[in-house]
Amino acid sequence: xxxxxxxxxxxxxxxxxxxxAIRTKVVETYPKLAPYxxxxxxxxxxxxxVKLPDRVSLYIHDSTPLFWQHxxxxxxxxxxxxxxxxxAFPRLRIDRGAIRFVxxxxxxxxxxxxxxxxxLPDKEDECKEGDVVxxxxxxKEEICMVGQLKMGTEQxxxxxxxxxxxxxxxxxxxxxxxxFD
Amino acid sequence: xxxxxxxxxxxxxxxxSQARNVIYCGVCTLPPEYCEFGGTVxxxxxxxxxxxPDMHEKLYSDDALNANLSALSVDAQKRAQKDAAKKEAKAAxxxxxxxxxxxxxxxxxxxxxxxxxxxxxxxxxxxxxxxxLKKIAKELGKxxxxxxxxxxxASGGExxxxxxxxxxxxxxxxxxxxxxxxxxxxxxxxxxxxxxAG
Ligand SMILES: [Zn+2]
Numbered sequence: 258x259x260x261x262x263x264x265x266x267x268x269x270x271x272x273x274x275x276x277x278a279i280r281t282k283v284v285e286t287y288p289k290l291a292p293y294x295x296x297x298x299x300x301x302x303x304x305x306x307v308k309l310p311d312r313v314s315l316y317i318h319d320s321t322p323l324f325w326q327h328x329x330x331x332x333x334x335x336x337x338x339x340x341x342x343x344x345a346f347p348r349l350r351i352d353r354g355a356i357r358f359v360x361x362x363x364x365x366x367x368x369x370x371x372x373x374x375x376x377l378p379d380k381e382d383e384c385k386e387g388d389v390v391x392x393x394x395x396x397k398e399e400i401c402m403v404g405q406l407k408m409g410t411e412q413x414x415x416x417x418x419x420x421x422x423x424x425x426x427x428x429x430x431x432x433x434x435x436x437f438d
Numbered sequence: 439x440x441x442x443x444x445x446x447x448x449x450x451x452x453x454x455s456q457a458r459n460v461i462y463c464g465v466c467t468l469p470p471e472y473c474e475f476g477g478t479v480x481x482x483x484x485x486x487x488x489x490x491p492d493m494h495e496k497l498y499s500d501d502a503l504n505a506n507l508s509a510l511s512v513d514a515q516k517r518a519q520k521d522a523a524k525k526e527a528k529a530a531x532x533x534x535x536x537x538x539x540x541x542x543x544x545x546x547x548x549x550x551x552x553x554x555x556x557x558x559x560x561x562x563x564x565x566x567x568x569x570x571l572k573k574i575a576k577e578l579g580k581x582x583x584x585x586x587x588x589x590x591x592a593s594g595g596e597x598x599x600x601x602x603x604x605x606x607x608x609x610x611x612x613x614x615x616x617x618x619x620x621x622x623x624x625x626x627x628x629x630x631x632x633x634x635a636g
Binding site: 292293296337340341342343352353354356357360374395396397398399401428429433434 | 455456457458460466467468469471472475476505506509510514518521
């Protein structure tokens with residue numbers, strides 16, 4: 258989604274009714290973020306909306322980017338927010354060999370997760386197609402990508418191949434490099 | 439309404455931040471454990487050693503480096519190394535180009551006559567040296583206690599317009615404060631109104 262460098266478009270204030278709706282949506286999509294929502298989007302604060310290319314909306318608070326949204330797709334957290342609250346998101350792990358491909362914007366394929374260095378959740382914690390997940394990496398502490406799954410985790414285990422995620426937000430991409438000060 | 443209120447804090451709920459504080463590399467901006475995948479590893483390592491020696495020791499110890507290698511097959515290692523070398527060469531080339539460009543980029547300080555005896559000072563080209571125009575406009579306004587703002591140029595770029603004839607002062611201030619701009623690259627010029635016009 259953000260392979261190219263971005264220049265932010267106009268910044269506008271988010272109406273308070275819209276801001277309330279965003280808060281609700283965030284808690285609904287990421288229930289584990291609920292305890293921290295007042296820290297992420299304080300009640301009396303003002304969110305700003307920045308329009309990005311390809312019909313992406315980015316919500317920022319005090320020059321900190323929080324969530325982005327492609328059209329009516331789910332709100333997806335900026336990686337800095339994921340780093341701040343990693344336990345609030347479902348996580349899958351890629352093997353070390355896949356890291357450099359992810360960081361250059363390649364599509365994430367199933368073998369990078371089903372191999373020895375990768376990790377997928379057990380069946381009772383499975384993630385479904387369309388879920389937003391954070392991608393960990395073998396031997397690393399911090400999350401390197403976040404985005405929507407194209408394939409459920411049980412399906413990945415069964416098939417062992419195919420596209421898992423494309424258009425995710427990864428370390429070093431255009432969104433990561435944007436500065437809002 | 440009362441500015442800072444303590445009443446917002448619900449008793450029993452800590453107002454302290456629950457967010458993890460993550461260190462990011464001052465060179466490539468990624469978490470330092472990912473520096474190895476960029477083209478600036480050497481600089482990244484130097485930065486980390488200087489600012490976060492503990493983390494440096496952890497990430498760049500022989501054990502850590504060996505563990506990284508053993509996670510890949512010999513073939514994958516070779517490919518990854520080749521890829522890293524390419525990235526490094528690209529980053530070095532980019533850096534060289536960038537410094538050449540900066541060495542050549544001119545900054546113009548222009549005195550423009552607005553009305554009779556009324557002048558503004560227009561500074562252009564600072565963005566080529568990686569400077570934030572808004573920030574500098576603010577600094578200039580403060581420094582010379584005058585109006586100063588970022589304005590659009592006819593060609594779609596941006597420049598700084600300072601009220602008053604402060605060309606020489608701006609020149610001195612810039613050369614002193616932003617030493618990275620070669621002094622030879624800063625030119626002061628005067629934009630006289632054509633005679634007969636107005
Ligand atoms: Zn780095």
